[in-house]
Amino acid sequence: MALGIRKNDTVTIISGRDKGKRGRVLIVDKIKGTIVVENCNFVKRHTRAIPQKNIKGGILEKEAPMPISKVKLFCPECQNPTSVKAKFEEGKKFRSCKKCGTILTAKGA
Numbered sequence: 001m002a003l004g005i006r007k008n009d010t011v012t013i014i015s016g017r018d019k020g021k022r023g024r025v026l027i028v029d030k031i032k033g034t035i036v037v038e039n040c041n042f043v044k045r046h047t048r049a050i051p052q053k054n055i056k057g058g059i060l061e062k063e064a065p066m067p068i069s070k071v072k073l074f075c076p077e078c079q080n081p082t083s084v085k086a087k088f089e090e091g092k093k094f095r096s097c098k099k100c101g102t103i104l105t106a107k108g109a
């Protein structure tokens with residue numbers, strides 16, 4: 001999809017444990033349909049020590065990927081989670097807020 005959520009966008013989590021949380025998009029995996037959002041969906045990973053591979057055991061906290069459907073783009077203008085709508089201006093395609101129509105695409109995009 002050409003439109004939608006991209007890296008460095010601000011999104012709101014709309015379902016699950018982190019519902020209502022807001023964060024910056026770190027990774028968008030279009031093939032898997034997953035997204036990694038800064039400071040959201042933390043998972044504790046218990047790693048077992050594997051001395052042969054020089055891996056120390058312990059608890060590692062890391063942002064985990066979640067389905068893109070669990071987040072919505074956050075519109076800074078109307079302060080709402082929103083969907084993206086295509087908008088054409090001067091022959092260029094922009095992403096705009098479905099609710100208030102504000103163009104969300106940053107310069108150069």
Ligand SMILES: [Zn+2]
Nearest residue numbers: 075078097100
């Ligand atoms: Zn808006």
